Amino acid sequence: MNLILLYPGELSNSTAVVLKDRRFEHIRDVHRAQPGDSLRVGMLDGAIGAARVVRLDRLSVELEVDFSAPRQPPAPLPVILVLALPRPKMFKRIMQTVATLGVKEIWLIHSYRVDKSYWSSPLLSDSMIQAQLLLGLEQAGDTLMPRVEIRKRFKPFVEDELPGLLADRQGWVAHPYDAEPCPPASNAPALVAVGPEGGFISYEVDKLQEAGLHRLSLGSRILRVETAVPVLLSRLFPLS
Amino acid sequence: MNLILLYPGELSNSTAVVLKDRRFEHIRDVHRAQPGDSLRVGMLDGAIGAARVVRLDRLSVELEVDFSAPRQPPAPLPVILVLALPRPKMFKRIMQTVATLGVKEIWLIHSYRVDKSYWSSPLLSDSMIQAQLLLGLEQAGDTLMPRVEIRKRFKPFVEDELPGLLADRQGWVAHPYDAEPCPPASNAPALVAVGPEGGFISYEVDKLQEAGLHRLSLGSRILRVETAVPVLLSRLFPLS
Numbered sequence: 381m382n383l384i385l386l387y388p389g390e391l392s393n394s395t396a397v398v399l400k401d402r403r404f405e406h407i408r409d410v411h412r413a414q415p416g417d418s419l420r421v422g423m424l425d426g427a428i429g430a431a432r433v434v435r436l437d438r439l440s441v442e443l444e445v446d447f448s449a450p451r452q453p454p455a456p457l458p459v460i461l462v463l464a465l466p467r468p469k470m471f472k473r474i475m476q477t478v479a480t481l482g483v484k485e486i487w488l489i490h491s492y493r494v495d496k497s498y499w500s501s502p503l504l505s506d507s508m509i510q511a512q513l514l515l516g517l518e519q520a521g522d523t524l525m526p527r528v529e530i531r532k533r534f535k536p537f538v539e540d541e542l543p544g545l546l547a548d549r550q551g552w553v554a555h556p557y558d559a560e561p562c563p564p565a566s567n568a569p570a571l572v573a574v575g576p577e578g579g580f581i582s583y584e585v586d587k588l589q590e591a592g593l594h595r596l597s598l599g600s601r602i603l604r605v606e607t608a609v610p611v612l613l614s615r616l617f618p619l620s
Numbered sequence: 621m622n623l624i625l626l627y628p629g630e631l632s633n634s635t636a637v638v639l640k641d642r643r644f645e646h647i648r649d650v651h652r653a654q655p656g657d658s659l660r661v662g663m664l665d666g667a668i669g670a671a672r673v674v675r676l677d678r679l680s681v682e683l684e685v686d687f688s689a690p691r692q693p694p695a696p697l698p699v700i701l702v703l704a705l706p707r708p709k710m711f712k713r714i715m716q717t718v719a720t721l722g723v724k725e726i727w728l729i730h731s732y733r734v735d736k737s738y739w740s741s742p743l744l745s746d747s748m749i750q751a752q753l754l755l756g757l758e759q760a761g762d763t764l765m766p767r768v769e770i771r772k773r774f775k776p777f778v779e780d781e782l783p784g785l786l787a788d789r790q791g792w793v794a795h796p797y798d799a800e801p802c803p804p805a806s807n808a809p810a811l812v813a814v815g816p817e818g819g820f821i822s823y824e825v826d827k828l829q830e831a832g833l834h835r836l837s838l839g840s841r842i843l844r845v846e847t848a849v850p851v852l853l854s855r856l857f858p859l860s
Contacts, residue, residue, distance in 0.1 A: 481841065481851075519843070599860050610847050610854070614855055
Protein backbone atom coordinates (compact mmCIF):
# COMPACT_ATOMS: atom_id res chain seq x y z
CA MET A 381 0.00 0.00 0.00
CA ASN A 382 2.00 2.92 -1.29
CA LEU A 383 -1.01 5.20 -1.28
CA ILE A 384 -3.90 5.34 1.21
CA LEU A 385 -6.99 5.53 -0.99
CA LEU A 386 -10.08 7.32 0.31
CA TYR A 387 -13.53 6.85 -1.13
CA PRO A 388 -15.80 9.71 -2.18
CA GLY A 389 -18.33 10.29 0.59
CA GLU A 390 -15.95 9.04 3.24
CA LEU A 391 -15.01 12.49 4.47
CA SER A 392 -17.38 13.40 7.31
CA ASN A 393 -16.79 17.07 6.63
CA SER A 394 -14.48 18.52 4.03
CA THR A 395 -11.19 17.51 5.67
CA ALA A 396 -11.56 14.89 8.44
CA VAL A 397 -11.73 11.14 8.00
CA VAL A 398 -11.64 8.27 10.49
CA LEU A 399 -10.34 4.92 9.21
CA LYS A 400 -10.89 1.60 11.00
CA ASP A 401 -10.24 -0.97 8.30
CA ARG A 402 -7.08 -2.42 6.75
CA ARG A 403 -5.96 1.12 5.89
CA PHE A 404 -5.90 1.87 9.62
CA GLU A 405 -3.91 -1.32 10.24
CA HIS A 406 -1.47 -0.39 7.51
CA ILE A 407 -0.97 3.13 8.87
CA ARG A 408 -0.43 1.70 12.35
CA ASP A 409 1.69 -1.35 11.53
CA VAL A 410 3.62 -0.49 8.37
CA HIS A 411 3.90 3.30 8.48
CA ARG A 412 4.02 3.12 12.29
CA ALA A 413 2.54 6.57 12.13
CA GLN A 414 2.29 8.89 15.13
CA PRO A 415 0.04 11.92 15.59
CA GLY A 416 1.48 14.77 13.57
CA ASP A 417 2.96 12.51 10.88
CA SER A 418 2.19 13.24 7.29
CA LEU A 419 0.95 10.61 4.79
CA ARG A 420 0.18 10.55 1.12
CA VAL A 421 -3.48 9.92 0.38
CA GLY A 422 -5.50 9.71 -2.80
CA MET A 423 -9.18 10.14 -3.55
CA LEU A 424 -10.51 7.17 -5.53
CA ASP A 425 -10.88 8.37 -9.14
CA GLY A 426 -9.47 11.71 -8.05
CA ALA A 427 -6.33 13.54 -7.05
CA ILE A 428 -3.42 12.76 -4.74
CA GLY A 429 -3.05 14.88 -1.63
CA ALA A 430 -1.62 14.87 1.87
CA ALA A 431 -3.00 13.85 5.24
CA ARG A 432 -1.88 14.55 8.79
CA VAL A 433 -2.43 11.98 11.53
CA VAL A 434 -4.59 13.71 14.15
CA ARG A 435 -5.19 10.78 16.48
CA LEU A 436 -4.38 7.08 16.44
CA ASP A 437 -5.68 4.63 18.99
CA ARG A 438 -6.32 0.93 19.34
CA LEU A 439 -9.23 0.90 16.89
CA SER A 440 -8.93 3.74 14.45
CA VAL A 441 -6.93 6.58 13.02
CA GLU A 442 -8.18 10.09 12.36
CA LEU A 443 -6.69 11.95 9.44
CA GLU A 444 -6.90 15.60 8.47
CA VAL A 445 -6.70 15.58 4.69
CA ASP A 446 -5.46 18.33 2.45
CA PHE A 447 -6.15 18.40 -1.26
CA SER A 448 -5.29 22.09 -1.63
CA ALA A 449 -2.23 21.26 -3.74
CA PRO A 450 -3.59 18.25 -5.61
CA ARG A 451 -1.28 16.08 -7.70
CA GLN A 452 -2.46 13.95 -10.56
CA PRO A 453 -2.08 10.16 -10.41
CA PRO A 454 0.44 8.52 -12.78
CA ALA A 455 -0.58 8.56 -16.44
CA PRO A 456 -2.77 5.62 -17.48
CA LEU A 457 -1.58 3.23 -20.17
CA PRO A 458 -3.49 3.96 -23.39
CA VAL A 459 -4.45 0.33 -23.70
CA ILE A 460 -7.51 -1.86 -23.80
CA LEU A 461 -6.54 -5.26 -22.43
CA VAL A 462 -8.56 -8.23 -23.65
CA LEU A 463 -7.80 -11.21 -21.49
CA ALA A 464 -9.03 -14.78 -21.74
CA LEU A 465 -10.36 -15.39 -18.24
CA PRO A 466 -7.38 -16.65 -16.20
CA ARG A 467 -7.82 -19.56 -13.85
CA PRO A 468 -8.95 -18.45 -10.38
CA LYS A 469 -5.57 -19.06 -8.75
CA MET A 470 -3.98 -16.57 -11.13
CA PHE A 471 -6.90 -14.23 -11.51
CA LYS A 472 -6.44 -12.15 -8.38
CA ARG A 473 -2.74 -11.62 -9.01
CA ILE A 474 -3.26 -10.66 -12.64
CA MET A 475 -5.97 -8.15 -11.76
CA GLN A 476 -3.64 -6.57 -9.20
CA THR A 477 -0.75 -6.50 -11.65
CA VAL A 478 -2.64 -4.88 -14.50
CA ALA A 479 -4.06 -2.25 -12.16
CA THR A 480 -0.54 -1.57 -10.88
CA LEU A 481 0.76 -1.20 -14.42
CA GLY A 482 -1.89 1.40 -15.28
CA VAL A 483 -4.34 -0.54 -17.45
CA LYS A 484 -7.73 1.20 -17.25
CA GLU A 485 -9.92 -0.97 -19.46
CA ILE A 486 -10.03 -4.75 -19.16
CA TRP A 487 -12.29 -7.12 -21.08
CA LEU A 488 -12.44 -10.64 -19.67
CA ILE A 489 -13.53 -13.02 -22.38
CA HIS A 490 -14.14 -16.70 -22.93
CA SER A 491 -11.86 -18.85 -25.04
CA TYR A 492 -11.82 -22.53 -25.90
CA ARG A 493 -9.10 -23.30 -23.38
CA VAL A 494 -10.81 -21.44 -20.51
CA ASP A 495 -12.39 -24.04 -18.27
CA LYS A 496 -16.12 -23.26 -18.11
CA SER A 497 -16.08 -23.68 -14.33
CA TYR A 498 -13.93 -20.55 -14.02
CA TRP A 499 -16.96 -18.47 -14.96
CA SER A 500 -18.75 -19.43 -11.76
CA SER A 501 -15.86 -18.37 -9.53
CA PRO A 502 -16.94 -15.99 -6.75
CA LEU A 503 -13.84 -13.98 -7.68
CA LEU A 504 -15.78 -12.61 -10.63
CA SER A 505 -18.22 -10.64 -8.50
CA ASP A 506 -17.93 -6.89 -8.90
CA SER A 507 -16.79 -6.45 -5.31
CA MET A 508 -14.07 -9.11 -5.53
CA ILE A 509 -12.73 -7.68 -8.78
CA GLN A 510 -12.75 -4.15 -7.35
CA ALA A 511 -10.93 -5.37 -4.26
CA GLN A 512 -8.08 -6.78 -6.36
CA LEU A 513 -7.89 -3.72 -8.57
CA LEU A 514 -7.80 -1.53 -5.47
CA LEU A 515 -4.77 -3.45 -4.16
CA GLY A 516 -3.08 -2.85 -7.49
CA LEU A 517 -3.82 0.88 -7.41
CA GLU A 518 -2.58 1.18 -3.81
CA GLN A 519 0.64 -0.56 -4.85
CA ALA A 520 1.22 1.73 -7.83
CA GLY A 521 0.21 4.95 -6.08
CA ASP A 522 -2.65 5.37 -8.53
CA THR A 523 -6.25 6.49 -7.91
CA LEU A 524 -8.10 5.70 -11.14
CA MET A 525 -10.18 2.52 -10.89
CA PRO A 526 -10.06 0.45 -14.08
CA ARG A 527 -13.25 -0.54 -15.83
CA VAL A 528 -13.87 -4.26 -16.29
CA GLU A 529 -16.21 -5.82 -18.83
CA ILE A 530 -17.07 -9.50 -18.80
CA ARG A 531 -18.08 -11.42 -21.92
CA LYS A 532 -18.82 -15.10 -21.53
CA ARG A 533 -19.15 -15.77 -25.25
CA PHE A 534 -16.16 -15.45 -27.54
CA LYS A 535 -17.77 -15.11 -30.94
CA PRO A 536 -20.33 -12.36 -30.27
CA PHE A 537 -17.63 -10.34 -28.52
CA VAL A 538 -15.17 -10.70 -31.38
CA GLU A 539 -17.69 -10.16 -34.16
CA ASP A 540 -19.93 -7.49 -32.65
CA GLU A 541 -17.85 -5.53 -30.15
CA LEU A 542 -14.17 -5.90 -30.93
CA PRO A 543 -14.22 -4.02 -34.25
CA GLY A 544 -15.70 -1.00 -32.47
CA LEU A 545 -12.98 -1.10 -29.80
CA LEU A 546 -10.40 -0.93 -32.59
CA ALA A 547 -11.85 2.21 -34.14
CA ASP A 548 -9.12 4.48 -32.78
CA ARG A 549 -6.26 2.10 -32.13
CA GLN A 550 -3.98 -0.66 -33.36
CA GLY A 551 -4.82 -4.13 -32.05
CA TRP A 552 -2.51 -7.01 -31.21
CA VAL A 553 -2.92 -10.60 -30.21
CA ALA A 554 0.02 -12.27 -28.46
CA HIS A 555 0.64 -15.37 -30.52
CA PRO A 556 3.98 -17.00 -31.24
CA TYR A 557 3.36 -18.19 -34.81
CA ASP A 558 3.59 -16.14 -38.02
CA ALA A 559 3.80 -13.07 -35.83
CA GLU A 560 4.95 -9.57 -36.55
CA PRO A 561 7.86 -8.27 -34.51
CA CYS A 562 6.96 -6.06 -31.56
CA PRO A 563 6.77 -2.39 -32.61
CA PRO A 564 8.86 0.19 -30.75
CA ALA A 565 7.32 1.40 -27.49
CA SER A 566 5.02 4.39 -27.98
CA ASN A 567 2.08 6.11 -26.34
CA ALA A 568 -0.22 5.39 -29.26
CA PRO A 569 -3.51 3.83 -28.13
CA ALA A 570 -3.54 0.07 -28.58
CA LEU A 571 -5.61 -2.99 -27.82
CA VAL A 572 -3.86 -6.15 -26.70
CA ALA A 573 -5.42 -9.60 -26.49
CA VAL A 574 -3.79 -12.31 -24.38
CA GLY A 575 -5.00 -15.89 -24.52
CA PRO A 576 -5.37 -18.47 -21.76
CA GLU A 577 -2.68 -20.94 -20.69
CA GLY A 578 -2.10 -22.97 -23.84
CA GLY A 579 -3.03 -20.00 -26.02
CA PHE A 580 -5.96 -19.14 -28.24
CA ILE A 581 -6.82 -21.96 -30.65
CA SER A 582 -6.33 -21.40 -34.38
CA TYR A 583 -10.01 -20.68 -34.97
CA GLU A 584 -9.88 -17.95 -32.36
CA VAL A 585 -6.68 -16.41 -33.69
CA ASP A 586 -8.28 -16.35 -37.16
CA LYS A 587 -11.39 -14.65 -35.78
CA LEU A 588 -9.30 -12.11 -33.90
CA GLN A 589 -7.35 -11.39 -37.06
CA GLU A 590 -10.55 -10.97 -39.08
CA ALA A 591 -11.65 -8.42 -36.49
CA GLY A 592 -8.43 -6.49 -37.13
CA LEU A 593 -5.83 -7.74 -34.65
CA HIS A 594 -2.24 -8.35 -35.73
CA ARG A 595 -0.23 -11.24 -34.36
CA LEU A 596 2.55 -10.16 -32.04
CA SER A 597 5.47 -12.32 -30.99
CA LEU A 598 6.83 -12.26 -27.47
CA GLY A 599 9.90 -14.22 -28.51
CA SER A 600 10.67 -17.90 -28.48
CA ARG A 601 10.07 -18.45 -24.76
CA ILE A 602 6.59 -19.49 -23.71
CA LEU A 603 5.48 -17.24 -20.86
CA ARG A 604 2.77 -17.74 -18.29
CA VAL A 605 -0.05 -15.23 -18.66
CA GLU A 606 1.00 -13.41 -15.51
CA THR A 607 4.48 -12.91 -16.99
CA ALA A 608 3.35 -12.26 -20.55
CA VAL A 609 1.13 -9.35 -19.55
CA PRO A 610 3.83 -7.18 -17.90
CA VAL A 611 6.32 -8.13 -20.63
CA LEU A 612 3.89 -7.15 -23.35
CA LEU A 613 2.84 -3.89 -21.73
CA SER A 614 6.40 -2.82 -21.04
CA ARG A 615 7.39 -3.59 -24.63
CA LEU A 616 4.48 -1.71 -26.20
CA PHE A 617 4.46 1.37 -23.96
CA PRO A 618 7.18 3.60 -22.52
CA LEU A 619 7.55 3.69 -18.75
CA SER A 620 6.17 6.93 -17.40
CA MET B 621 5.29 -27.78 -18.83
CA ASN B 622 6.01 -26.89 -22.43
CA LEU B 623 9.09 -29.07 -22.54
CA ILE B 624 9.68 -32.46 -20.90
CA LEU B 625 13.14 -32.13 -19.35
CA LEU B 626 15.29 -35.23 -18.99
CA TYR B 627 18.26 -35.47 -16.67
CA PRO B 628 21.69 -36.67 -17.74
CA GLY B 629 22.07 -40.26 -16.63
CA GLU B 630 18.36 -40.89 -16.88
CA LEU B 631 18.56 -42.72 -20.18
CA SER B 632 18.94 -46.43 -19.46
CA ASN B 633 20.60 -46.94 -22.80
CA SER B 634 21.19 -44.30 -25.43
CA THR B 635 17.55 -43.80 -26.46
CA ALA B 636 15.00 -45.27 -24.01
CA VAL B 637 13.68 -43.65 -20.84
CA VAL B 638 10.89 -44.58 -18.45
CA LEU B 639 9.25 -41.76 -16.51
CA LYS B 640 7.09 -42.26 -13.41
CA ASP B 641 7.04 -38.83 -11.80
CA ARG B 642 5.14 -35.60 -12.52
CA ARG B 643 6.45 -35.68 -16.08
CA PHE B 644 4.60 -38.98 -16.57
CA GLU B 645 1.45 -37.42 -15.11
CA HIS B 646 1.79 -34.42 -17.37
CA ILE B 647 2.26 -36.60 -20.49
CA ARG B 648 -0.78 -38.65 -19.48
CA ASP B 649 -3.13 -35.91 -18.23
CA VAL B 650 -2.21 -32.79 -20.19
CA HIS B 651 -0.74 -34.14 -23.43
CA ARG B 652 -3.13 -37.12 -23.19
CA ALA B 653 -0.47 -38.92 -25.18
CA GLN B 654 -0.98 -42.31 -26.79
CA PRO B 655 1.65 -44.81 -27.95
CA GLY B 656 3.13 -43.52 -31.18
CA ASP B 657 2.65 -39.84 -30.31
CA SER B 658 5.60 -37.51 -30.60
CA LEU B 659 6.68 -35.11 -27.83
CA ARG B 660 9.29 -32.40 -27.50
CA VAL B 661 11.95 -33.24 -24.91
CA GLY B 662 15.06 -31.48 -23.70
CA MET B 663 18.19 -32.70 -21.98
CA LEU B 664 18.89 -30.63 -18.87
CA ASP B 665 21.76 -28.28 -19.77
CA GLY B 666 21.70 -29.73 -23.27
CA ALA B 667 19.80 -29.78 -26.54
CA ILE B 668 16.15 -30.08 -27.47
CA GLY B 669 15.05 -33.21 -29.31
CA ALA B 670 12.04 -35.40 -29.96
CA ALA B 671 10.57 -38.42 -28.20
CA ARG B 672 8.07 -41.04 -29.28
CA VAL B 673 5.71 -42.62 -26.74
CA VAL B 674 6.44 -46.36 -26.81
CA ARG B 675 4.19 -47.47 -23.96
CA LEU B 676 1.98 -45.74 -21.41
CA ASP B 677 0.29 -47.54 -18.55
CA ARG B 678 -1.13 -46.74 -15.13
CA LEU B 679 2.24 -46.07 -13.55
CA SER B 680 4.72 -44.94 -16.15
CA VAL B 681 5.47 -43.90 -19.69
CA GLU B 682 8.30 -45.19 -21.85
CA LEU B 683 9.80 -42.83 -24.36
CA GLU B 684 12.15 -43.42 -27.25
CA VAL B 685 14.18 -40.26 -27.51
CA ASP B 686 15.88 -38.87 -30.57
CA PHE B 687 18.52 -36.18 -30.37
CA SER B 688 19.82 -36.82 -33.90
CA ALA B 689 18.58 -33.40 -35.06
CA PRO B 690 19.23 -31.42 -31.88
CA ARG B 691 17.89 -27.89 -31.55
CA GLN B 692 19.37 -25.33 -29.24
CA PRO B 693 17.35 -23.90 -26.34
CA PRO B 694 16.25 -20.24 -26.56
CA ALA B 695 19.08 -17.73 -26.16
CA PRO B 696 19.84 -16.82 -22.54
CA LEU B 697 19.51 -13.22 -21.39
CA PRO B 698 22.97 -11.70 -21.01
CA VAL B 699 22.17 -10.57 -17.49
CA ILE B 700 23.33 -11.10 -13.95
CA LEU B 701 20.33 -10.55 -11.69
CA VAL B 702 21.08 -9.40 -8.15
CA LEU B 703 17.96 -9.74 -6.07
CA ALA B 704 17.34 -8.81 -2.46
CA LEU B 705 15.92 -12.04 -1.05
CA PRO B 706 12.16 -11.90 -1.64
CA ARG B 707 9.78 -12.96 1.09
CA PRO B 708 9.07 -16.70 0.96
CA LYS B 709 5.54 -16.30 -0.41
CA MET B 710 6.96 -14.53 -3.46
CA PHE B 711 10.23 -16.39 -3.71
CA LYS B 712 9.04 -19.48 -5.55
CA ARG B 713 7.13 -17.50 -8.12
CA ILE B 714 10.01 -15.12 -8.77
CA MET B 715 12.49 -17.98 -9.22
CA GLN B 716 10.14 -19.57 -11.75
CA THR B 717 9.62 -16.28 -13.57
CA VAL B 718 13.29 -15.41 -13.91
CA ALA B 719 14.09 -18.90 -15.17
CA THR B 720 11.26 -18.60 -17.70
CA LEU B 721 12.58 -15.26 -18.88
CA GLY B 722 16.06 -16.67 -19.51
CA VAL B 723 18.11 -15.32 -16.60
CA LYS B 724 21.10 -17.65 -16.07
CA GLU B 725 22.86 -16.06 -13.12
CA ILE B 726 21.05 -14.99 -9.96
CA TRP B 727 22.63 -13.59 -6.81
CA LEU B 728 20.31 -13.53 -3.79
CA ILE B 729 21.56 -10.95 -1.31
CA HIS B 730 20.63 -9.46 2.00
CA SER B 731 19.33 -5.94 2.37
CA TYR B 732 18.12 -3.90 5.32
CA ARG B 733 14.46 -4.44 4.49
CA VAL B 734 14.85 -8.21 4.07
CA ASP B 735 13.43 -9.82 7.19
CA LYS B 736 16.24 -11.92 8.71
CA SER B 737 13.83 -14.83 9.17
CA TYR B 738 13.61 -15.24 5.40
CA TRP B 739 17.16 -16.59 5.42
CA SER B 740 16.09 -19.67 7.36
CA SER B 741 13.30 -20.56 4.93
CA PRO B 742 13.51 -24.17 3.72
CA LEU B 743 12.85 -22.75 0.25
CA LEU B 744 16.49 -21.70 0.12
CA SER B 745 17.81 -25.26 0.00
CA ASP B 746 19.54 -26.17 -3.25
CA SER B 747 16.90 -28.73 -4.11
CA MET B 748 13.97 -26.36 -3.51
CA ILE B 749 15.59 -23.63 -5.58
CA GLN B 750 16.37 -26.06 -8.40
CA ALA B 751 12.79 -27.33 -8.33
CA GLN B 752 11.43 -23.82 -8.91
CA LEU B 753 13.96 -23.04 -11.61
CA LEU B 754 13.09 -26.31 -13.32
CA LEU B 755 9.41 -25.32 -13.44
CA GLY B 756 10.46 -22.06 -15.03
CA LEU B 757 12.60 -23.81 -17.65
CA GLU B 758 9.82 -26.27 -18.46
CA GLN B 759 7.44 -23.35 -18.94
CA ALA B 760 9.80 -21.47 -21.26
CA GLY B 761 10.93 -24.51 -23.23
CA ASP B 762 14.49 -23.96 -22.03
CA THR B 763 17.07 -26.51 -20.86
CA LEU B 764 19.84 -24.42 -19.27
CA MET B 765 19.66 -24.43 -15.48
CA PRO B 766 20.49 -21.01 -13.99
CA ARG B 767 23.23 -20.67 -11.41
CA VAL B 768 22.23 -19.23 -8.04
CA GLU B 769 24.59 -17.66 -5.52
CA ILE B 770 23.50 -16.74 -2.00
CA ARG B 771 25.11 -13.95 0.01
CA LYS B 772 23.72 -13.30 3.46
CA ARG B 773 25.80 -10.17 4.03
CA PHE B 774 25.23 -7.07 1.95
CA LYS B 775 28.44 -5.14 2.48
CA PRO B 776 31.03 -7.84 1.73
CA PHE B 777 29.10 -8.76 -1.39
CA VAL B 778 28.92 -5.19 -2.64
CA GLU B 779 32.48 -4.28 -1.75
CA ASP B 780 34.35 -7.46 -2.58
CA GLU B 781 32.36 -9.28 -5.26
CA LEU B 782 30.13 -6.84 -7.11
CA PRO B 783 32.93 -4.83 -8.78
CA GLY B 784 34.28 -8.04 -10.30
CA LEU B 785 30.85 -8.96 -11.69
CA LEU B 786 30.77 -5.57 -13.41
CA ALA B 787 34.09 -6.09 -15.23
CA ASP B 788 32.46 -6.79 -18.59
CA ARG B 789 29.05 -5.16 -18.28
CA GLN B 790 26.98 -2.14 -17.38
CA GLY B 791 25.25 -2.33 -14.00
CA TRP B 792 21.87 -0.94 -12.96
CA VAL B 793 19.95 -0.64 -9.73
CA ALA B 794 16.19 -0.13 -9.99
CA HIS B 795 15.55 2.95 -7.90
CA PRO B 796 12.96 5.63 -8.54
CA TYR B 797 14.89 8.68 -7.34
CA ASP B 798 17.52 10.67 -9.29
CA ALA B 799 17.51 7.88 -11.81
CA GLU B 800 18.72 7.72 -15.38
CA PRO B 801 16.15 6.88 -18.04
CA CYS B 802 16.07 3.28 -19.19
CA PRO B 803 18.47 2.73 -22.12
CA PRO B 804 17.12 1.22 -25.35
CA ALA B 805 16.86 -2.56 -25.30
CA SER B 806 20.05 -4.29 -26.43
CA ASN B 807 21.86 -7.57 -26.09
CA ALA B 808 24.80 -5.95 -24.31
CA PRO B 809 25.67 -7.81 -21.09
CA ALA B 810 24.26 -6.11 -18.02
CA LEU B 811 23.85 -6.56 -14.30
CA VAL B 812 20.57 -5.54 -12.68
CA ALA B 813 19.96 -5.18 -8.96
CA VAL B 814 16.40 -5.17 -7.59
CA GLY B 815 15.69 -4.33 -3.97
CA PRO B 816 13.18 -5.82 -1.56
CA GLU B 817 9.61 -4.57 -1.04
CA GLY B 818 10.11 -1.01 0.17
CA GLY B 819 13.34 -0.71 -1.81
CA PHE B 820 17.00 -0.56 -0.93
CA ILE B 821 17.73 2.02 1.78
CA SER B 822 19.79 5.10 0.87
CA TYR B 823 22.97 3.67 2.38
CA GLU B 824 22.60 0.60 0.18
CA VAL B 825 21.89 2.57 -2.97
CA ASP B 826 24.99 4.66 -2.23
CA LYS B 827 27.10 1.53 -1.77
CA LEU B 828 25.74 0.01 -4.98
CA GLN B 829 26.56 3.23 -6.82
CA GLU B 830 30.08 3.26 -5.40
CA ALA B 831 30.50 -0.25 -6.76
CA GLY B 832 29.55 1.03 -10.20
CA LEU B 833 25.79 0.62 -10.59
CA HIS B 834 23.69 3.34 -12.19
CA ARG B 835 20.22 4.18 -10.93
CA LEU B 836 17.48 3.16 -13.32
CA SER B 837 13.92 4.40 -13.21
CA LEU B 838 10.98 2.12 -13.90
CA GLY B 839 8.60 5.07 -14.10
CA SER B 840 6.40 6.71 -11.53
CA ARG B 841 4.42 3.61 -10.60
CA ILE B 842 5.71 1.56 -7.70
CA LEU B 843 5.84 -2.08 -8.77
CA ARG B 844 5.97 -5.23 -6.71
CA VAL B 845 9.23 -7.11 -7.14
CA GLU B 846 7.53 -9.85 -9.11
CA THR B 847 6.24 -7.26 -11.58
CA ALA B 848 9.36 -5.09 -11.59
CA VAL B 849 11.62 -7.97 -12.66
CA PRO B 850 9.80 -8.87 -15.91
CA VAL B 851 9.25 -5.18 -16.69
CA LEU B 852 12.92 -4.42 -16.19
CA LEU B 853 14.17 -7.39 -18.18
CA SER B 854 11.83 -6.72 -21.08
CA ARG B 855 12.88 -3.07 -21.18
CA LEU B 856 16.61 -3.79 -21.10
CA PHE B 857 16.74 -6.73 -23.51
CA PRO B 858 15.07 -7.48 -26.83
CA LEU B 859 12.69 -10.42 -26.96
CA SER B 860 14.32 -13.29 -28.78
